[in-house]
Amino acid sequence: MADVDINVGESPFQASPVTPETFDEDHVIRFRCHKDIECFNACCRNIDITLTPYDIIRLKQHLGITSGAFLKKYTVPFELAANSIAGVKVRPVEGGTACQFMTDEGCSVYEDRPTACRYYPVGLLSMRRADENFDRASYALVREDHCKGHLEDREITIGEYRKEQGLVEYDELGRAWRQLILKVKSAGPSIGKLSKTSLQFFFLACYDVDRFREFIKSSGFEQSFVIDDATRSELLEDDLALLRFGDRMIRQVMFAEETIEKTSDAYEKLVGRRTEARKISEEFGDEPE
Numbered sequence: 001m002a003d004v005d006i007n008v009g010e011s012p013f014q015a016s017p018v019t020p021e022t023f024d025e026d027h028v029i030r031f032r033c034h035k036d037i038e039c040f041n042a043c044c045r046n047i048d049i050t051l052t053p054y055d056i057i058r059l060k061q062h063l064g065i066t067s068g069a070f071l072k073k074y075t076v077p078f079e080l081a082a083n084s085i086a087g088v089k090v091r092p093v094e095g096g097t098a099c100q101f102m103t104d105e106g107c108s109v110y111e112d113r114p115t116a117c118r119y120y121p122v123g124l125l126s127m128r129r130a131d132e133n134f135d136r137a138s139y140a141l142v143r144e145d146h147c148k149g150h151l152e153d154r155e156i157t158i159g160e161y162r163k164e165q166g167l168v169e170y171d172e173l174g175r176a177w178r179q180l181i182l183k184v185k186s187a188g189p190s191i192g193k194l195s196k197t198s199l200q201f202f203f204l205a206c207y208d209v210d211r212f213r214e215f216i217k218s219s220g221f222e223q224s225f226v227i228d229d230a231t232r233s234e235l236l237e238d239d240l241a242l243l244r245f246g247d248r249m250i251r252q253v254m255f256a257e258e259t260i261e262k263t264s265d266a267y268e269k270l271v272g273r274r275t276e277a278r279k280i281s282e283e284f285g286d287e288p289e
């Protein structure tokens with residue numbers, strides 16, 4: 001399918017035997033997972049879980065740590081597209097494949113478990129046609145021998161399963177990020193080679209929300225963008241407001257979709273800062289970027 005970009009982003013297992021069929025929300029699956037099932041925790045012993053920006057916010061809030069501390073201890077970065085934007089995955093236990101959040105009693109972050117864990121054994125397929133500027137969701141089923149949930153006597157539609165697993169909210173808050181990824185992937189070479197700064201900015205605004213907040217507080221931001229006091233206060237207090245603002249800033253920086261007002265002399269100040277940076281690097285012998 002040359003004109004369709006498919007992102008199978010929500011299966012916790014890289015080599016998952018996803019059935020070739022795709023389904024809509026009305027499709028009925030037979031599945032139940034519970035604590036007394038013989039395979040309890042089997043799916044958490046060999047993980048490959050991509051995190052959405054909203055997953056990171058939920059988990060770092062659950063653990064009471066900053067996004068930076070969370071990323072360092074619990075994640076590992078990877079390339080979402082070759083030589084391009086990065087994603088982050090849950091880092092397994094040292095020297096093993098099990099999830100760091102797994103305990104004998106089950107998931108220690110269950111109320112805030114990631115999107116991929118909620119979806120399993122359903123896979124979300126985000127698709128975007130070359131001639132359309134919106135994404136479509138459809139679903140696939142992951143069947144793995146170790147997962148006995150498929151043998152349980154319960155039928156449920158995928159739509160009901162999504163509601164049961166709290167995925168309506170997770171998908172709503174993960175959608176902008178998914179669209180960005182599809183946009184970068186489907187733009188391909190037409191957006192040119194993304195600069196190191198753009199890629200770093202994508203990572204910051206998507207995944208490291210507390211450091212992004214520091215950027216919003218910085219004089220560099222203030223000299224370049226205009227935001228009103230109410231918006232600024234909201235961004236300094238609310239992770240979700242920052243998440244949405246980050247999406248707008250990425251689109252502005254990477255795709256020239258301008259929705260944030262720039263100061264009239266932003267360009268002169270940028271040149272001034274670069275000149276200043278060059279002078280400092282000349283003086284101290286650092287390589288200017």
Ligand code: SF4
Pocket residue numbers: 043044047049099100101102103106107108109110113114117
């Ligand atoms: S986050 Fe929880 S549900 Fe997901 S793999 Fe880890 S232990 Fe399992």
Ligand code: SF4
Pocket residue numbers: 032033034037039040041042043044120121146147148149150
């Ligand atoms: S039924 Fe499947 S999802 Fe549930 S614990 Fe077993 S392997 Fe994991």
